[in-house]
Amino acid sequence: MGRKRPIEETKISSLAKVNHHLNKYYSQRYQLFSRFDQGIQLDEESWYSVTPEKIAIHHADKYHKLLKGRHSVILDGFCGAGGNLIQFARRSELITVIGCDIDLQKIKFAKNNAKVYGVENQCEFIVGDFRDMVKSFKDSRVDAVFLSPPWGGVDYLSTQNYSLSAMKPNGFNLIDLCRKHLSPNIGFLLPRNVDADELISKVLCREYPELEFESNCVGKKVKTITIYLGNLVSSDEVKEKKDKNDS
Ligand code: MGP
Numbered sequence: 001m002g003r004k005r006p007i008e009e010t011k012i013s014s015l016a017k018v019n020h021h022l023n024k025y026y027s028q029r030y031q032l033f034s035r036f037d038q039g040i041q042l043d044e045e046s047w048y049s050v051t052p053e054k055i056a057i058h059h060a061d062k063y064h065k066l067l068k069g070r071h072s073v074i075l076d077g078f079c080g081a082g083g084n085l086i087q088f089a090r091r092s093e094l095i096t097v098i099g100c101d102i103d104l105q106k107i108k109f110a111k112n113n114a115k116v117y118g119v120e121n122q123c124e125f126i127v128g129d130f131r132d133m134v135k136s137f138k139d140s141r142v143d144a145v146f147l148s149p150p151w152g153g154v155d156y157l158s159t160q161n162y163s164l165s166a167m168k169p170n171g172f173n174l175i176d177l178c179r180k181h182l183s184p185n186i187g188f189l190l191p192r193n194v195d196a197d198e199l200i201s202k203v204l205c206r207e208y209p210e211l212e213f214e215s216n217c218v219g220k221k222v223k224t225i226t227i228y229l230g231n232l233v234s235s236d237e238v239k240e241k242k243d244k245n246d247s
């Protein structure tokens, strides 16, 4: 008699079978969450949107360097099922992560998944539209923001040069909102087909003197791009400076 599969795995496996386009994500499940078998819960959008664990750990290292081991607050504006939120919290007990998502179901998954990794006590959750929520944080206790909004579904690669203005919410507006109401220290997770020229020129004319542009790989494959703004830019690794852009 074969091994009995855990209930959650069976449920998700059948979801992946019904939705054939989810099969490839299911086969990468341990890259998404190494503790997948301990009760991770995801819905369809989360399957194709969650940040692979290795990349989320890298993001957390980057923020931890900025926060220098102090008590700090990171706001994960589009936390989904918690791929990034969990790793930010795991990086240090001194970090509190506020996870915001417009979808109550995602917040329920994020809470459950944070529990699987034992970091639920470091996480706070807000259900709502990030654009509205931002304004209630005027007297900010936020040290840094992470943005990973929807890219328009699994077909985001069908365009050659992906523009942040095509995102809903508009990615350039999100940067402006964060800078105005929260913190200039922003990490923004972007698709690998992002229009880098447009991105760099439009961000640098937003009073940011520099930005860091990074490809994120799992194995040899580039999965995502991340840009860093404000103090998240590593001083020794400045990729694009305003003076270079101007010359
Ligand atoms: P992918 O291109 O769908 O997968 O997404 P992959 O494995 O590169 O596909 P292949 O067919 O080219 O091999 C790559 C990664 O981008 C996903 O694992 C997610 O982390 C991230 N991602 C994808 N989408 C559609 C979104 C999104 O809408 N929002 C966010 N924040 N991340 C996404």
Ligand code: SAH
Pocket (backbone or CB within 6 Å): 045, 049, 050, 051, 077, 078, 079, 080, 081, 082, 083, 084, 085, 100, 101, 102, 103, 106, 128, 129, 130, 131, 148, 149, 150, 168, 169
């Ligand atoms: N980084 C996450 C995945 C984020 S996917 C992870 O690793 O798990 C993008 C999320 O943005 C989705 O969960 C979606 O519900 C949420 N979202 C979409 N529009 C939003 C808005 N206006 N405000 C807040 N969240 C939003």
